[in-house]
Amino acid sequence: MTTETITQDERAQRRQMYHEADVVVVGAGVFGCAIAFALANQDRSVLLLERWMKEPDRIVGELMQPGGVQALKQLGLGHTIEDIDAIPCTGYDVIFHGNHVVIPYPEIRSVNGRASVSAKGDEKAGGPAGCSFHHGRFITKLRETCLKHPNITVVETEAIKTIKGEHNPEILGVEARTVDQSTGEKKPDFFFGQLTIIADGYASKFRKQYIDRAPIVKSKFYALELIDCPLPHPGFGHVVIGDGSPVLLYQIGTHETRALIDVPENCPAAAPSLGGVRNYISNVVLPSLPPVIQPSFREALEKDNKIPRSMPNSWLPPTRQCYPGLVLLGDAMNMRHPLTGGGMTVALNDVVILTDLLAPERIPNFGDTGAIASAMSTFHWRRKRLTSIINVLAMALYSLFSAADPNLGKLQRGCFAYFEKGITADPMALMGGLIHNPLNLAYHFFAVAFLAIWVDMKNTGLWNVPVNLWNAISVLWTASMVFLPVMWRELM
Helix, strand or coil, rough: HHHHHHHHHHHHHHHHCCEEEEEEEEEHHHHHHHHHHHHHHCCCCCEEEEECCCCCCCCCCCCEEEHHHHHHHHCHHHHHCCCCCCCEEEEEEEECCEEEEEEEEEEEHHHHHHHHECCCCCCCCCCCCCECCCCCHHHHHHHHHHHHCCCEEEEEEEEEEEEEECCCEEEEEEEEEEECCCCCCEEEEEEEEEEEECCCCCCCCCCCHHEEEEEEEEEEEEEEEEEECCCCCCCCEEEEEEECCCCEEEEECEEEEEEEEEEEECHHHHCHHHCCCHHHHHHHHHHHHHCCCHHHHHHHHHHCCCCCCCEEEEEEECCCCCCEEECCHHHHEEEHHHHHHHHHHHHHHHHHHHHHCCCCCCCCCCCCHHHHHHHHHHHHHHHHHHHHHHHHHHHHHHHHCCCHHHHHHHHHHHHHHHHHHHHHHHHHHHCCCCCCCHHHHHHHHHHHHHHHHHHHHHHCCCCHHHHHHHHHHHHHHHHHHHHHHHHHHHHH
16 A cells, blocks of 8 residues: 555545544535535545535526636546536527527637637537536536545535634634434534635525625526427527517527526516516517427426526625635625526636645645635636626626616617627627636627617617717716626726
8 A cells, every 4th residue: 555545545534533624615516516626636635515415406507608618627527517418509699589690609719828719600610619408417427526536525514604713713614514324313513624615605604704795686587497499599508688688598408498587676577466477477578589499488387387496696796805714715705697607617717726826836734824815815816807707798798688778778789789790709708708808898898889879879860969969978878887887896
């Protein structure tokens, strides 16, 4: 038996018997599994805690952008999207009141170490691709990978609070409740690590304790699963913009297609007096869908008389991490509207960055809280080159696609006109997590605003100068109010 094997066995024993490790990770979701695996590959000893190890059944986290796929492969986890009936996603079909624009992901090449768009591409270009899948199958593959790693011990337990030192504020680990297999009752349990990583998701029970802001929820996604639904463009995600809020459709298996219907908070058309959410979906959303989709959609809606399952669409700007011995990451720390499917790309990109900053050659010992604090400060700023793009784009596009006022409606028409002109390569690369340059996003967003102004001027009549000038200022102001406050919060 080699010295390395003895060391691994001794550390595994300490994890199993004494619940001690270099790092304790709370939450075996996308971020938790990925960071546990990445740190274990650096020969760190890892305790991965998860409340419920059965395959999850969620309606989001089902579409991964190309940037997320790249990060997954970079972490050595590319195999986790294999053999789960995942469907390649090569771009989007944007459907605006029945008119289609099909937008593939562009080819990306590196010039002087920077990514740039090399060609617009087309449907058959074979460029970068994301994928969509049943969320639970992907999580199960991630967890299976962690279970097989010799440096990771996975424990099914419910973490309830952090453990602090008696004489300083340093976090030493977490207190949990673990089911006693002999009695079936939960008993107190304690897990200790030099570093504790909290990644317990959008409904985090630790967030209030360590972050001074709460998620902002303006709408919910109601979900249907369509069976053998013929999509206008197979292999593409579909965004339907009609009389109501946007609808997303993407295939998650050979026979299954996910439909996500956005319903704003206090939506008048979904009021109980008008029949509620089901009637809104049936009377407003269904007629706006492409005719080829409607039969499968109607069948899924009428499958039972219940309101479809829903998830809140949340925005939570990122927060600096400054707690000795603890970091709060993943959806527990930063969320965006899931319209653009960027959540997993953000999470996996964060893992890539954090793994580099916590590498043993940089920080040999996680007990060095000063080095950890310095690494987390660098992490906070470095991640923004991608996450600010994905987060701002998600929130800005949702504002445009839901069009809550006339100026947003004008910007919505300008956005579709922008795509119709074929200006799609950079926007798709930004949404796909393939370009890490926030200035590029700002340029295209305000280019859309000026095109919206031009389209509105033509509709109003170019001769009507006073009205056009007022409308232009109003639209530009609305665009600024959509984009700049969100970008400011993301870049802080």
